[in-house]
Amino acid sequence: MTQTVTPTEQKPRNRTREKLFDWKLLIGVVAVGLLLVVSLFTGVYDIFNGDFGLEMFAITRIPRTIALVLAGAAMAMCGLVMQLLTQNRFVEPTTTGTTEWAGLGLLLMLILVPNASLMTKMVAAIIASFVGTMIFFLFLRRVQLTSSLIVPIVGIMIGAVVGSVSTYLALVTNKLQNLGVWFAGSFTSVLRGQYEALWIVAFVAVAVFIAADRFTVAGLGEDIATNVGLNYNQVILLGTGLIAVATGVVTVVVGNLPFLGLIVPNVVSMIRGDDLRSNLPWVCLLGIAIVTVCDLIGRTIIMPFEVPVSLILGVVGAVVFIALLLRSRRNA
Known part of the structure; x- marks a missing residue:
């Protein structure tokens, strides 16, 4: 039995497709692509006149640029999902303690299994960050907070406690320097053979896009999500x-990339609204652009030395965070 589709039924589908992929998004892709080209050809080593220019280009420049794309998109995307699920615009992995928990898991692995592989360290960091994020979500569900501004403050406090425990353990076990290197948030050490694990976040991005509608409904609250038949806890x-x-x-x-998941989703939602599926490509693009610009500044500001990208992101993110707080108070 064939089903006829009326023009009125087709119209919403076309609108959704135009909203997802339009000429503005194409311009954004081109602009970010140009930034990435600049990143490929920015550095101290002269890849055109150097003896090993082509090798250096393949070993350092290409992996670094790919890492900028994957890390920038991943952390911006995490902020978008976290803000939707908590119904709070001020949360992201560095304001909820998720990053600090990941660092604690990594440190425990360095202490308990010093010769662990990169994948083993990664699994430990993922498990710790999952536990820490669940603790934060459970806290939000059990404690009634009178203001949305309290939520990131609670997350920052939890992160500070976890960070203090990590610092103490690192000091006692003589791992403080390792902890500082891991949390520098720099792309300097990204080389061929050491960044490939970042491709995992590409699959995470695909999974987020597939489950976007469920996350959007869950972002309306547990009561509404349950009423429409969604398993809220599962989402x-x-x-x-x-x-x-x-x-x-x-x-x-890469390390810590502070406030990236805070800046990007808020900027995109102020311009385009709160639909996760249609915003996801823009969030990824803007996350890549911000990380790339900050990395270029870090590479050139005191050349031939480099400033960690986390330092520049921290300054920019802190300013945006304060601006969002002031804007929220004015709208309250």
């Missing part, structure tokens, strides 16, 4: 798992 568990995987992988390979 929260899925979202937490995806956030933990992406945060754990990025933390192990």
